[in-house]
Amino acid sequence: MSSTLPASEPQQAQASASVTNDFSIQIATVNGSGSQTANLVLLRTLFQMGIPVSGKNMFPSNIAGLPTWYTIRANRRGYISRKKEIDLLVAMNPETARDDVMGLEPGCAVVYDAPLRLDTLRSDLVFYAVPFDKIVAEVCTDAKLRRLVKNMVYDGVLAELLSMDAGEMQQALARQLGKKPKALALNQAALEAGRTWASEHLTKADPFRVERMDKTTGQILIEGNTAAAMGCLFAGVTVVAWYPITPSSSLPETLIRYLRKYRMDPETGKATFAVVQAEDEIASLGMVIGASWAGARAMTSTSGPGISLMSEFAGLAYYAEVPAVVFDVQRVGPSTGLPTRTAQGDILFAAFNSHGDTKNVVLLPGSVEECYEMSMASFDLAERLQTVVFVLSDLDLGMNTWMSKPFDYPEKPIDRGKVLDAEGVKALGGTWGRYRDLDGDGIPYRTLPGSGAPAYFTRGSGHNDMALYTERPDDYTKNVDRLARKFETAKSLVPQPVVEDVAGTQIAIIAYGTTHFAVEESRDQLREEHGVEVAYLRLRAYPFPATVHEFIRRYDRVYVVEQNRDGQMLGLLRIEGEPASAVRLRSVLHYNGLPIDARSITDGILAQEKAGNA
Amino acid sequence: MSTDAQAPAPAPLKKVNRLQLDVSSYRGSKTTLCAGCGHNAISERIIDAFFEMGVDPHRVIKLSGIGCSSKSPAYFLNPAHGFNSVHGRMPSVATGAMLANRGLLAIGVSGDGDTGAIGIGQFVHAMRRNLPLIYLVEDNGCYGLTKGQFSPTADFGTKAKNGVVNDLPPIDLCAMAIELGATFVARSFSGDKKQLLSILKAAIAHKGTSLIDVISPCVTFNDHEGSTKSYAYVKAHDDPLGEVSFVPFFEDISVEYEPGSTTRVRMHDGSHLFLRKLEETYNPTDKLAAARLLHETLARGEFATGVIYIEPDKDDFLQLLNLVDEPLGQLPESRVRPPRAVLDQLMDQLR
Numbered sequence: 001m002s003s004t005l006p007a008s009e010p011q012q013a014q015a016s017a018s019v020t021n022d023f024s025i026q027i028a029t030v031n032g033s034g035s036q037t038a039n040l041v042l043l044r045t046l047f048q049m050g051i052p053v054s055g056k057n058m059f060p061s062n063i064a065g066l067p068t069w070y071t072i073r074a075n076r077r078g079y080i081s082r083k084k085e086i087d088l089l090v091a092m093n094p095e096t097a098r099d100d101v102m103g104l105e106p107g108c109a110v111v112y113d114a115p116l117r118l119d120t121l122r123s124d125l126v127f128y129a130v131p132f133d134k135i136v137a138e139v140c141t142d143a144k145l146r147r148l149v150k151n152m153v154y155d156g157v158l159a160e161l162l163s164m165d166a167g168e169m170q171q172a173l174a175r176q177l178g179k180k181p182k183a184l185a186l187n188q189a190a191l192e193a194g195r196t197w198a199s200e201h202l203t204k205a206d207p208f209r210v211e212r213m214d215k216t217t218g219q220i221l222i223e224g225n226t227a228a229a230m231g232c233l234f235a236g237v238t239v240v241a242w243y244p245i246t247p248s249s250s251l252p253e254t255l256i257r258y259l260r261k262y263r264m265d266p267e268t269g270k271a272t273f274a275v276v277q278a279e280d281e282i283a284s285l286g287m288v289i290g291a292s293w294a295g296a297r298a299m300t301s302t303s304g305p306g307i308s309l310m311s312e313f314a315g316l317a318y319y320a321e322v323p324a325v326v327f328d329v330q331r332v333g334p335s336t337g338l339p340t341r342t343a344q345g346d347i348l349f350a351a352f353n354s355h356g357d358t359k360n361v362v363l364l365p366g367s368v369e370e371c372y373e374m375s376m377a378s379f380d381l382a383e384r385l386q387t388v389v390f391v392l393s394d395l396d397l398g399m400n401t402w403m404s405k406p407f408d409y410p411e412k413p414i415d416r417g418k419v420l421d422a423e424g425v426k427a428l429g430g431t432w433g434r435y436r437d438l439d440g441d442g443i444p445y446r447t448l449p450g451s452g453a454p455a456y457f458t459r460g461s462g463h464n465d466m467a468l469y470t471e472r473p474d475d476y477t478k479n480v481d482r483l484a485r486k487f488e489t490a491k492s493l494v495p496q497p498v499v500e501d502v503a504g505t506q507i508a509i510i511a512y513g514t515t516h517f518a519v520e521e522s523r524d525q526l527r528e529e530h531g532v533e534v535a536y537l538r539l540r541a542y543p544f545p546a547t548v549h550e551f552i553r554r555y556d557r558v559y560v561v562e563q564n565r566d567g568q569m570l571g572l573l574r575i576e577g578e579p580a581s582a583v584r585l586r587s588v589l590h591y592n593g594l595p596i597d598a599r600s601i602t603d604g605i606l607a608q609e610k611a612g613n614a
Numbered sequence: 615m616s617t618d619a620q621a622p623a624p625a626p627l628k629k630v631n632r633l634q635l636d637v638s639s640y641r642g643s644k645t646t647l648c649a650g651c652g653h654n655a656i657s658e659r660i661i662d663a664f665f666e667m668g669v670d671p672h673r674v675i676k677l678s679g680i681g682c683s684s685k686s687p688a689y690f691l692n693p694a695h696g697f698n699s700v701h702g703r704m705p706s707v708a709t710g711a712m713l714a715n716r717g718l719l720a721i722g723v724s725g726d727g728d729t730g731a732i733g734i735g736q737f738v739h740a741m742r743r744n745l746p747l748i749y750l751v752e753d754n755g756c757y758g759l760t761k762g763q764f765s766p767t768a769d770f771g772t773k774a775k776n777g778v779v780n781d782l783p784p785i786d787l788c789a790m791a792i793e794l795g796a797t798f799v800a801r802s803f804s805g806d807k808k809q810l811l812s813i814l815k816a817a818i819a820h821k822g823t824s825l826i827d828v829i830s831p832c833v834t835f836n837d838h839e840g841s842t843k844s845y846a847y848v849k850a851h852d853d854p855l856g857e858v859s860f861v862p863f864f865e866d867i868s869v870e871y872e873p874g875s876t877t878r879v880r881m882h883d884g885s886h887l888f889l890r891k892l893e894e895t896y897n898p899t900d901k902l903a904a905a906r907l908l909h910e911t912l913a914r915g916e917f918a919t920g921v922i923y924i925e926p927d928k929d930d931f932l933q934l935l936n937l938v939d940e941p942l943g944q945l946p947e948s949r950v951r952p953p954r955a956v957l958d959q960l961m962d963q964l965r
């Protein structure tokens with residue numbers, strides 16, 4: 001610890017060829033050590049300096065004690081997907097430090113807790129040994145708090161090394177801890193101590209630095225689950241039933257906060273909403289179905305395991321034609337292991353959820369802004385189509401911090417769909433039947449209990465268009481054929497795909513959800529590094545409108561990029577698409593639990609282009 | 615219902631209730647259950663109870679899970695919206711509906727399999743919440759619709775039609791309900807018209823959850839010798855706690871009762887329940903006494919019927935949620951979509 005100079009030869013990393021506003025920092029800590037505040041202060045500082053940023057938390061399924069990595073990417077061109085390579089490592093966790101260092105590319109910089117002596121591991125990196133305990137002991141007398149405050153010291157060190165703006169950093173810290181003056185003062189002191197120590201003891205030997213830009217003016221930083229909660233708030237949700245599960249919980253929990261703040265009746269102080277933490281996901285969807293059936297705008301939020309439990313009810317809602325909004329913030333696989341990692345693995349399960357002839361509307365938000373907008377759209381669609389609408393977010397979108405333009409206030413009024421009161425039924429002059437297709441769009445009219453309008457009896461599969469019990473084969477087929485027609489209608493009502501045709505190329509990408517940002521960057525890589533132009537269609541919903549199939553027809557090789565092992569969306573496109581187009585579809589897949597990155601896509605496409613197109 | 619004394623007696627008028635509705639407004643479609651099934655008798659009592667209480671049938675929702683019992687909502691109150699949901703999940707659907715519209719009056723019909731087996735979780739949590747709901751279990755100790763397997767309320771030692779003897783102890787849904795916080799718990803027998811009718815009327819008047827376990831023999835699969843849920847066995851072992859009389863709030867109390875031998879309970883809506891004790895000094899507002907009674911009668915192989923436990927004024931789930939008076943499902947956009955300024959404020963906090 002006596003030597004504060006990097007042990008390796010600093011000249012290997014060319015400090016002279018500086019890299020400005022284009023790097024990723026990985027902070028390796030222990031879960032529960034309170035590093036989140038420090039990480040968000042770093043993220044916010046960069047954001048306030050006008051530099052495009054994104055923050056991704058890779059955390060274990062554990063409350064305290066297991067390793068956690070937080071990655072911050074700063075990119076002057078505005079790329080906000082995960083960067084595969086790490087440029088700067090902050091190694092605070094003894095357990096993972098060795099692996100973390102060994103995994104770096106040559107030329108990276110490592111800030112580490114001095115006792116770990118990581119500098120002996122490699123000679124092709126820039127090492128900065130920092131005696132965190134010693135620095136923190138000087139500013140924090142309470143030994144119990146030191147563990148938490150220690151994190152702020154690495155913020156100070158990084159600020160000095162990267163030339164971050166001290167004023168912005170103070171402001172970012174005040175934003176995080178402004179309501180707790182004692183903690184704020186302590187953390188400010190730790191921040192300063194880190195900065196001062198670094199300026200007195202470290203010699204800059206890596207190329208990375210920041211410089212003020214103006215690329216974040218007016219933008220917001222937000223997590224997808226918060227955005228979705230906002231969408232539900234402005235959608236006018238009235239009944240919420242849920243059961244806790246990562247990575248979904250923060251959606252209903254944020255929504256509850258908003259509802260308590262913004263939806264208490266100003267005159268009576270009473271709630272214009274009901275929230276129930278149900279006994280499980282079966283009950284959650286049951287409550288949503290009961291509430292929607294009786295006229296509420298109802299939603300639930302869960303992840304894959306919850307969707308599994310909801311399957312029987314999902315089919316009932318499909319057959320009985322009851323609106324229901326279900327958020328699925330996707331995560332990896334069942335049970336223990338990787339529930340806190342991201343995936344796009346519930347595509348087919350959501351689309352065909354339940355037994356029998358079921359098909360569900362699935363919305364695919366690709367940004368925090370779409371989390372907000374599609375939340376609102378999901379209620380309108382569920383009520384308009386009288387069916388289950390799954391909103392498929394994922395852990396990366398839902399729980400990580402994203403830059404976005406501010407959200408717009410909804411212009412369209414709320415659409416409650418085809419609901420008739422007693423007068424409305426009378427006006428139809430005896431033609432109304434609960435499941436009668438009066439408009440030719442497959443969507444019948446419903447009446448609400450307690451409204452005084454004629455009643456009907458709700459059942460699963462066995463009803464005719466007057467909602468009377470039947471087991472007749474012709475009644476059944478007539479009904480499910482109408483449901484299929486209704487699904488056709490849905491194609492024009494769901495969010496339409498975003499199409500970017502490129503003239504003169506035979507290659508295209510189809511992607512959806514969080515894969516979008518990596519695709520955008522990969523398209524630039526392909527163009528700039530390899531001269532390959534790629535068209536792009538971003539799916540935003542299932543069922544697919546005709547534009548999707550037309551797009552596929554226009555290109556020879558269409559790479560469906562997604563975050564699951566088996567190419568689920570590709571499978572769905574094959575099922576729904578034109579048989580002749582099936583041969584055009586190829587997969588680029590990423591499924592290790594980490595968010596997809598641009599380089600993996602670029603490499604995946606180039607490899608297949610080389611192999612199959614020589 | 616004013617009658618003109620002068621007028622010659624016309625053809626006998628149909629009997630109407632306080633809403634001027636006759637009983638046909640409370641009937642349902644023709645039953646498809648077996649002739650003699652206890653469930654049919656219960657549907658008849660439900661029709662009578664809603665008719666006599668003068669409930670607007672449009673205000674009622676009738677829900678169920680899956681089973682023969684769960685089919686019965688189609689056989690009463692046609693003018694009410696009905697929902698035959700999925701196996702064991704009636705409570706959640708009923709809960710959602712009541713959240714959406716607190717003005718509704720919900721009756722949920724379930725079976726002993728629907729509630730005691732697959733639906734036991736939802737049953738447990740429904741009892742805890744004290745949601746306004748009449749939760750009626752048509753209890754035949756077997757699965758009727760899947761042809762006679764034992765259900766979790768089958769008594770220890772009872773014999774199935776194929777001769778198999780049940781060697782597991784039964785779940786006593788009434789005892790569970792009391793333990794879990796239900797505020798009106800009763801047991802009855804589909805064959806006891808008078809008692810069941812009074813109990814149903816009291817349940818309609820009750821604020822909060824009423825759990826009514828009605829022993830309802832399955833004539834096809836569980837009515838033989840050796841079954842403890844057969845008509846013959848239940849008649850022989852029905853041990854009524856006392857006589858149950860109910861006087862709704864809209865009628866004068868003309869019942870003469872002796873305070874010593876009759877407990878009078880004032881219901882939340884102003885109706886009265888008179889429970890005339892037949893034997894011991896049973897107090898239906900004492901949880902521990904109720905639990906003891908259920909254990910003792912079970913040990914004797916008998917069914918204690920009547921109102922076993924009542925707590926008339928406990929806050930229900932909708933009160934706990936502090937909901938506005940109007941149905942949530944009918945609030946206009948102006949009351950559920952916050953104004954633009956709220957979004958602006960939220961955006962500012964994120965910049």
Ligand SMILES: Cc1ncc(C[n+]2csc(CCOP(=O)(O)OP(=O)(O)O)c2C)c(N)n1
Nearest residue numbers: 681682683701725726727728756757758759
């Ligand atoms: C998920 C599911 N599992 C199994 C069944 C098959 N099933 C239908 S009714 C029933 C039992 C009904 O028994 P009970 O609730 O006692 O009603 P009863 O028919 O005796 O009135 C079963 C197991 C089902 N419908 N759904």
Ligand code: SF4
Nearest residue numbers: 648651682758832833
């Ligand atoms: S099988 Fe049993 S429970 Fe079902 S309808 Fe027949 S008698 Fe009733």
